[in-house]
Amino acid sequence: MIPELGNFAAMLALCLAAGQAVIPMAGAYYRNQLWMGLARPLAAGIWVFLLLSFACLAYAFMHDDFSVAYVARNSNSLLPVYYKFAAVWGAHEGSLLLWVLILSTWAYAVSLLSRDLPLDILARVLSVMGLVLVGFLMFMLFTSNPFERMLLNTPAEGTDLNPLLQDFGLIVHPPFLYMGYVGFSVAFAFAIAALLTGRLDAAWARWTRPWTNAAWAFLTVGIALGSWWAYYELGWGGWWFWDPVENVSFMPWLIGTALIHSLAVTEKRGVFKSWTVLLAIAAFSLSLLGAFIVRSGVITSVHAFAVDPERGLVLLALLLVIIGGSLFLYALRAPVVKGTASYAGYSREIFLLVNNVILVVATAMILLGTLFPLIHEAIYGEANRVSIGPPYFNTLFLPLMAMLAFALGIGTYSRWKRTSVQYLWQQLSKVLFASVALGIVLPLLITGEVNFGVMLALVLALWIVLGIANDLWHKTANKPSRVKALVELGRSYWGMQLAHFGMAVIMCGICFTSNHSVEEDVRMAPGDSMSIGSYEFTFDGVVERSGPNYVADSATIQVTKNGEKYLTMHPEKRRYLATGAVQTEADIRVGLFRDLFTALGDPRGDGSWVVRIHYKPFVFWIWFGAFLMACGGVLAVLDKRYRKLRVRDGKAATAAPIPAGTAEA
Amino acid sequence: MSNRAKLFIPGFFFVSMLGLLLFGLFRDPNLLPSALVNRPLPEFSRPDLFDETAVITSDMLKGGVFLVNVWATWCPPCHVEHPYLVEISEREPDITFVGVNYKDDPKLAREFLDERGNPFKHSLVDADGHLGIDLGIAGAPETFLVDATGTIRYRHVGVIDNKIWDEVFEPILEQIK
Numbered sequence: 001m002i003p004e005l006g007n008f009a010a011m012l013a014l015c016l017a018a019g020q021a022v023i024p025m026a027g028a029y030y031r032n033q034l035w036m037g038l039a040r041p042l043a044a045g046i047w048v049f050l051l052l053s054f055a056c057l058a059y060a061f062m063h064d065d066f067s068v069a070y071v072a073r074n075s076n077s078l079l080p081v082y083y084k085f086a087a088v089w090g091a092h093e094g095s096l097l098l099w100v101l102i103l104s105t106w107a108y109a110v111s112l113l114s115r116d117l118p119l120d121i122l123a124r125v126l127s128v129m130g131l132v133l134v135g136f137l138m139f140m141l142f143t144s145n146p147f148e149r150m151l152l153n154t155p156a157e158g159t160d161l162n163p164l165l166q167d168f169g170l171i172v173h174p175p176f177l178y179m180g181y182v183g184f185s186v187a188f189a190f191a192i193a194a195l196l197t198g199r200l201d202a203a204w205a206r207w208t209r210p211w212t213n214a215a216w217a218f219l220t221v222g223i224a225l226g227s228w229w230a231y232y233e234l235g236w237g238g239w240w241f242w243d244p245v246e247n248v249s250f251m252p253w254l255i256g257t258a259l260i261h262s263l264a265v266t267e268k269r270g271v272f273k274s275w276t277v278l279l280a281i282a283a284f285s286l287s288l289l290g291a292f293i294v295r296s297g298v299i300t301s302v303h304a305f306a307v308d309p310e311r312g313l314v315l316l317a318l319l320l321v322i323i324g325g326s327l328f329l330y331a332l333r334a335p336v337v338k339g340t341a342s343y344a345g346y347s348r349e350i351f352l353l354v355n356n357v358i359l360v361v362a363t364a365m366i367l368l369g370t371l372f373p374l375i376h377e378a379i380y381g382e383a384n385r386v387s388i389g390p391p392y393f394n395t396l397f398l399p400l401m402a403m404l405a406f407a408l409g410i411g412t413y414s415r416w417k418r419t420s421v422q423y424l425w426q427q428l429s430k431v432l433f434a435s436v437a438l439g440i441v442l443p444l445l446i447t448g449e450v451n452f453g454v455m456l457a458l459v460l461a462l463w464i465v466l467g468i469a470n471d472l473w474h475k476t477a478n479k480p481s482r483v484k485a486l487v488e489l490g491r492s493y494w495g496m497q498l499a500h501f502g503m504a505v506i507m508c509g510i511c512f513t514s515n516h517s518v519e520e521d522v523r524m525a526p527g528d529s530m531s532i533g534s535y536e537f538t539f540d541g542v543v544e545r546s547g548p549n550y551v552a553d554s555a556t557i558q559v560t561k562n563g564e565k566y567l568t569m570h571p572e573k574r575r576y577l578a579t580g581a582v583q584t585e586a587d588i589r590v591g592l593f594r595d596l597f598t599a600l601g602d603p604r605g606d607g608s609w610v611v612r613i614h615y616k617p618f619v620f621w622i623w624f625g626a627f628l629m630a631c632g633g634v635l636a637v638l639d640k641r642y643r644k645l646r647v648r649d650g651k652a653a654t655a656a657p658i659p660a661g662t663a664e665a
Numbered sequence: 666m667s668n669r670a671k672l673f674i675p676g677f678f679f680v681s682m683l684g685l686l687l688f689g690l691f692r693d694p695n696l697l698p699s700a701l702v703n704r705p706l707p708e709f710s711r712p713d714l715f716d717e718t719a720v721i722t723s724d725m726l727k728g729g730v731f732l733v734n735v736w737a738t739w740c741p742p743c744h745v746e747h748p749y750l751v752e753i754s755e756r757e758p759d760i761t762f763v764g765v766n767y768k769d770d771p772k773l774a775r776e777f778l779d780e781r782g783n784p785f786k787h788s789l790v791d792a793d794g795h796l797g798i799d800l801g802i803a804g805a806p807e808t809f810l811v812d813a814t815g816t817i818r819y820r821h822v823g824v825i826d827n828k829i830w831d832e833v834f835e836p837i838l839e840q841i842k
Contacts, residue, residue: 179694241741243741274672277676281675282675286680287774294685296686296689296690312690313690316683316686316687316690320683324676324677324679324680324683325676326678327679328676330672330675330676331672331673331675332672334672335668335669335672371682371685374685374688374689375684375685377684390739391739446714519772519776521772521775521776521779583822584780599780600781601780602779602780603780610779610780612776612779612780
């Protein structure tokens with residue numbers, strides 16, 4: 001009964017979403033207040049029914065209702081209760097339900113938090129989101145229904161959730177990732193509304209910015225969690241593999257980053273308008289493309305969902321309608337929203353444009369690398385398949401990021417319209433010398449090695465960090481109280497600096513961990529020990545242990561630091577009872593300056609085991625930096641001016657679409 | 666080109682990509698003719714992955730049926746394929762599994778096999794990819810079936826799983842044996 005209720009609720013949501021897609025849009029066209037006014041209650045209704053539907057599926061998991069095919073395939077009565085809940089989005093069908101629930105949550109949030117948005121814009125925005133929702137709800141209900149039953153031959157026991165996914169990372173990674181992916185639908189809907197009305201001004205950019213920042217912050221956390229999960233759950237000791245599934249989550253992030261910066265220019269200076277609209281469309285389109293690539297099996301990947309060409313075809317049609325339609329609209333309407341303010345060669349506009357160009361080129365290169373196996377096969381035939389490895393991505397991506405970091409340092413100092421070179425030199429010469437000197441000397445002092453990669457990365461990271469410090473120093477000079485002045489700088493400013501600082505932290509983490517990790521695979525008998533730096537690892541043998549739904553060979557490794565007892569590690573090899581799958585459970589001790597990583601390999605007969613021991617300096621900084629970036633995004637969303645100015649803009653936009661002080665086409 | 670027409674570029678780009686993805690959906694993921702089928706296995710002499718002072722030569726791979734699998738740790742499909750190879754190698758003791766570690770870091774490759782099981786009786790290192798060129802491979806993974814006379818009887822591009830093994834490899838093995 002409960003699964004049918006869930007199915008019915010999803011269908012009702014589909015009907016309401018169909019109404020949402022048509023009625024407010026028609027209302028905006030015919031200027032019918034009542035039809036436009038329906039946008040808000042419909043958004044609330046869709047959200048409530050999808051939440052109900054989601055709750056029903058969760059109920060089926062919690063109560064081991066194996067008559068539901070999806071539950072039987074992805075759960076097991078022995079599965080711990082929190083994994084049962086996480087299993088709701090552990091495979092294709094249920095994750096799609098989460099996807100539409102999150103989409104409706106964003107739409108509902110827009111309807112709640114945009115009280116001051118002119119009604120005709122809100123109606124259009126929510127209609128566009130409703131249209132996207134209709135597409136994905138239909139896809140879910142007609143090709144991948146999570147509520148499908150197997151009433152005639154109900155299995156007595158479920159197949160169990162994929163052991164790789166039985167992990168805290170899985171509980172939180174997909175919801176954050178989807179919040180990010182789907183969050184870009186808000187910027188997308190605002191862009192479509194702007195194209196439809198031809199009204200794209202500072203107020204539009206100001207409405208769009210917090211939503212884009214919020215989605216971007218979620219996506220940042222989502223990607224970082226995914227990378228962290230790969231690091232400790234896959235047990236390979238790596239944290240980024242340039243795998244197609246990783247790439248498709250990274251591309252919307254890069255374009256989203258470009259969009260955030262381009263929106264800043266559109267808000268402050270009224271230029272880059274059609275470019276901003278194109279980025280908003282591209283960010284969401286790449287999210288949809290990601291959904292397609294992960295779910296159609298068109299490209300083989302380690303963590304793709306099950307392959308089903310029929311589903312792929314339906315998704316492709318959906319992509320054609322949503323992305324193709326919006327790009328066609330863009331081609332027709334973009335000239336209407338063109339801006340014509342002027343700016344000089346050295347100006348903040350130009351440096352933000354440089355940022356955009358680098359990020360878009362990086363995205364294009366990742367897209368090419370991801371689709372290249374397919375392109376190659378299309379041209380040279382099936383006998384010529386290739387797999388593109390990390391060398392391609394690293395060779396192209398790292399120099400691009402180095403350029404981006406350099407431009408970032410200058411860009412934050414440059415001013416709108418025009419900046420004199422003398423001013424930049426005066427501000428930045430000290431920062432430049434200090435970062436070059438420190439970046440070269442520090443690695444020499446600490447490691448005694450000459451490694452140009454490390455030095456370059458450190459110089460650039462210091463270039464960003466010292467630039468921030470210098471800026472804070474100058475911004476608070478001549479103020480009676482520096483502390484008070486720091487607070488008064490505003491949340492947007494702090495958000496920007498925090499996110500940029502996060503990028504410097506990530507750069508340090510990536511560079512140190514790639515260059516100074518020690519990875520040892522050794523065969524150890526009980527009592528054997530080996531040392532890495534000041535740490536000594538002693539293998540104390542393996543005992544068998546049983547968990548809730550698995551049995552494990554659990555090793556004990558004593559670690560001493562400088563001869564003193566430090567900690568005890570227990571890496572495991574688990575065999576899951578339901579599927580028989582064997583899973584390596586690495587033991588990782590996280591530290592600010594180093595991670596200690598141990599994983600258990602295979603037994604070698606005579607009581608000895610292959611043990612993998614890694615010493616990974618600064619690896620934690622990669623995720624910590626991403627966390628700082630996300631915090632920066634959140635801070636920017638919370639800036640007071642979005643609330644203060646909203647009322648004024650709302651009125652200004654309905655009266656006159658031209659922002660003061662900007663020439664407008 | 667007029668400014669107006671330029672605005673259609675993103676849409677045009679998208680539609681061509683869509684065409685590519687459509688093609689991707691409808692290809693047969695496991696089909697592959699090869700110029701080498703029914704020709705002898707090329708001669709080679711390559712270092713042993715687990716003992717770099719030892720050398721494995723093509724002469725050692727004679728007598729009995731061999732399965733030569735070209736793989737690398739940087740290749741995600743190889744990760745997918747690996748557990749099947751381990752399982753099949755246990756099920757088919759009569760076939761000698763030979764791994765060609767293609768353009769890879771030998772250290773990573775050893776770690777990979779230690780951790781996930783080693784289906785290969787012989788593992789050889791093809792660091793510069795020359796053996797790959799001799800075999801005419803396009804990427805990883807690829808698998809060759811070699812009969813008792815040292816003749817390549819079948820070439821498979823892409824991942825092997827249980828279904829492909831049963832439907833494609835078994836019938837060919839029937840003929841070879």
